[in-house]
C-alpha cells in the first residue's frame with residue numbers, strides 16, 4: 780500500500796533543477812506522515828562523494844547508470860515520498876518503471892528556474908558559461924518526458940512550497956478517486972496550473 784493508501788510504492792516527485800522537488804517533497808511527506816527519500820542524496824551517500832565529483836571523475840554516463848540503479852532499488856522498497864534528480868527521466872527504463880507509480884511533476888518557468896538554481900556549482904549541468912541558455916535547452920528537451928511520466932502537474936512559479944504541496948495532494952486524491960486507485964488505468968495527466 781502506497782503513501783496515499785492508493786497504490787503500491789512511493790509517491791514520486793519529478794521536475795527540472797530548482798523546481799522544488801526536495802523542498803516540496805519534504806512538505807508532502809510531512810503532511811502524509813511518511814518518510815522522505817531523495818535520489819540525489821542517496822547517490823551521494825552510496826558513493827561517498829558529491830554528484831559534482833561523480834560527473835568530474837567518471838562522467839555523466841556513469842552518473843546516469845548509478846542513478847538508474849539507485850532509483851530502481853528505491854522504487855521497489857520505499858513507501859513514502861521520493862524526489863528524483865532533475866535528469867532521472869532521461870532514462871527510458873526509469874520512465875517505464877514510473878508507469879506503476881503516482882508521479883507529481885513540479886513545473887517551473889525558465890526565469891524562476893534560473894533564479895532558483897543561481898550559479899551553484901552543485902549542479903554540474905548548469906555550471907557552464909550561459910546557465911540561462913542551458914536551462915532553456917534542458918526544459919525544451921525534457922518537458923515531454925516529465926509529462927510522459929506525470930500523474931499530476933503542478934506549476935510552482937510564485938507559489939509557496941506549502942501551497943504547491945496542498946495542490947499536489949488534491950490532485951493525487953482526485954486521481955485515486957477517479958481511477959480506482961491505479962494510476963496506470965488512466966494515463967492522462969491532471970494539470971493543476
Ligand SMILES: Nc1ncnc2c1ncn2[C@@H]1O[C@H](COP(=O)(O)OP(=O)(O)OP(=O)(O)O)[C@@H](O)[C@H]1O
Nearest residue numbers: 795796797798799800801802865895935938939940
Ligand atoms: N515554491 C518555491 N518558491 C520559492 N523558492 C523555492 C520554491 N521551491 C523551492 N525553492 C527554492 O529553490 C531552490 C531549489 O529548490 P530545491 O532544491 O527544492 O529544488 P530541486 O528541484 O530539488 O533541485 P535539484 O534538481 O537541483 O535537486 C532552493 O533554494 C529552495 O529554497
Ligand SMILES: O=C(O)C1=C[C@@H](O)[C@@H](O)[C@H](O)C1
Nearest residue numbers: 796819830864865866902903
Ligand atoms: O538535471 C540534471 O540532469 C541533474 C539534476 C540534479 O538533480 C542531479 O541529479 C544532477 O546534477 C543532474
Ligand SMILES: [Mg+2]
Nearest residue numbers: 800801819862
Ligand atoms: Mg533536489
